[in-house]
Amino acid sequence: MSDESWRAEAEELRQLAPRHILFLCVANSARSQMAEGIARSLAPAGVRVSSAGSLPSRVNPLAIQALDESGIDIRGQHSKSVDTIPPESVDAVITLCAEEVCPVFLGKAKRVHWGLPDPAGAGGSEDAKLRAFRAVRDELRRRLAVVFNG
Numbered sequence: 001m002s003d004e005s006w007r008a009e010a011e012e013l014r015q016l017a018p019r020h021i022l023f024l025c026v027a028n029s030a031r032s033q034m035a036e037g038i039a040r041s042l043a044p045a046g047v048r049v050s051s052a053g054s055l056p057s058r059v060n061p062l063a064i065q066a067l068d069e070s071g072i073d074i075r076g077q078h079s080k081s082v083d084t085i086p087p088e089s090v091d092a093v094i095t096l097c098a099e100e101v102c103p104v105f106l107g108k109a110k111r112v113h114w115g116l117p118d119p120a121g122a123g124g125s126e127d128a129k130l131r132a133f134r135a136v137r138d139e140l141r142r143r144l145a146v147v148f149n150g
Helices: 007-017 031-042 061-068 127-150
Strands: 021-025 048-053 091-095 110-113
Touching: 007 110, 007 127, 021 031, 031 048, 031 061, 031 127, 048 127, 061 127
Parallel strands: 021 048, 021 091, 091 110
Antiparallel strands: none
């Protein structure tokens, strides 16, 4: 996750100052849910933040735990289908898929792709899995801090 090519896109999003930002991945269970929670904690008042997926499932308990450690509570969030988000309401879409095909989002929103590994697919012990969620959480926070704080 050391690739810095995302920085120019994050700066461009900051300049755009979107009023509604949407995070997309397949299951809407881990990356996009964590991105939604982190973005809500960083975004200025009046900015709407959403997440969705092409095959929504449920919010992964390890995503909840990883954000809890950062003081962000996403227990009230739930997985949503990309089909439930009106395209005309979205100013910016950030896709987070890496090893799978990201959902398509129609509309005129600015599109950015930040391919991050799916921590839900991490193997090993529970501790190893939690480390994978923490790594994605920290990378999302780093990138979203650029979007919202410069």
